[in-house]
Amino acid sequence: MTPDTDPRALLRRMFDAAIAAAQPAICLPPLLPEPPAGRTVVIGFGKGSAEMARALESHWPGELSGLVVTRYGYAVPCERIEIVEAAHPVPDAAGEAAARRILDTVAGLSADDLVICLVSGGGSALLPLPAPGLTLADKQALGRALLQSGATIGEINCVRRHLSAIKGGRLAAACHPARVVNLLISDVPGDGPTDIASGPTVPDPSTCADALAILRRYAIDPAPAVRQLLESGAGESLKPGDPRLPAIDTRFIATPQMALEAAAEVARQSGITPVILGDSIEGEAREAARVLAGIARQVRRHGQPGTAPLVLLSGGETTVTVHGQGRGGRNVEFLLALALALDGQPGTWALAGDTDGVDGQEEIAGALVTPDTLARARALGLVPRAALDDNDGHGFFGTLGDAVVTGPTLTNVNDFRAILVL
Incomplete structure (x- = not known):
């Protein structure tokens, strides 16, 4: 990596390459x-x-x-x-x-x-x-509940297929x-x-019984018509x-893997070693952030799984179980949790964003984390932990001026995450 390379610009080039590969x-x-x-x-x-x-x-x-x-x-x-x-x-x-x-x-x-x-x-x-007997309102209400429940996209889509x-x-x-x-x-x-x-x-090999089990797993009580459709088997795919x-x-x-490989090539051209951790990482966004922060710390402390300069790349789709009043977004939730877990680790930068340009329901793709993210936030009177508890990653990074906005990308290969360790 050349001395004058801007980490922010490099991360954005990798993100843009990931999007371009899926055009x-x-x-x-x-x-x-x-x-x-x-x-x-x-x-x-x-x-x-x-x-x-x-x-x-x-x-x-x-x-x-x-x-x-x-x-x-x-x-x-x-x-x-x-x-x-x-x-x-x-x-x-x-x-x-x-x-x-x-x-x-x-x-x-x-x-x-x-x-x-x-x-x-x-x-x-x-x-x-909607299946016969259901209304659009039934599907809208259930969709909102599923999106806030922490269910995986596979679980959400299993329910959708049977309604x-x-x-x-x-x-x-x-x-x-x-x-x-x-x-x-x-x-x-x-x-x-x-x-x-x-x-x-x-x-579709899944069944109405699978869909019912998912609703029970996340304590979602559907409308009577939804329950009847699933229990009767009338919604079978x-x-x-x-x-x-x-x-x-x-x-x-x-595919997400194609996008990650395009970003990895940008890293190589800049003298950075890319390590693709996986194209299908799931789970709670904040938990994934803690795991990836641990890997970034291992790079700095022990040179594993590689020595700096290195970028950890990953894709997939995390989830957010919404408890607060914030605007959500799984990528900004991931980044806020990552910043807290890294706690200002020197020389560590990150970008996470949705390749469709929309993180959650916001017209914002994602955001950037820098080594001084927490310090800058506290200087502005922000409380990072409180923002995470309120699921307000968009408000947090918007105040810092670190939101990543692409506009409509006209493609979608899910989430992109890059943690740059210099």
């Missing part, structure tokens, strides 16, 4: 299928789906049409594919209407037709079609007998297709081997 214009074209004998219909849902649609349009050799739903503010202009917007992370009526229209779009197809399904993170909230008229393979069944090609940008630990947008176009799901081809165009 659909780069990743999608090499994985496009061959055109069919019949029609090509495009459907999509997620924060990156509109940009995926634009990349598809610009590289597709024949006719196509379709409908894609993305988050408010994430639309891009397309000529043949219609783009609509809806709410995330709590669904709204626009998303419900879009889900119904997507089902209509794939109705009546033949075995000669091709459905290209563009799936990215955020699709669960953007495609909220939906479109997720858990139901959309793929609606496409039958057409061929379905899924092009996925993964935002979930382990890259499981059933968890990306809650798996509308892939079979489509299982592997279902005869309506034989012609599904799932291809990953971008």
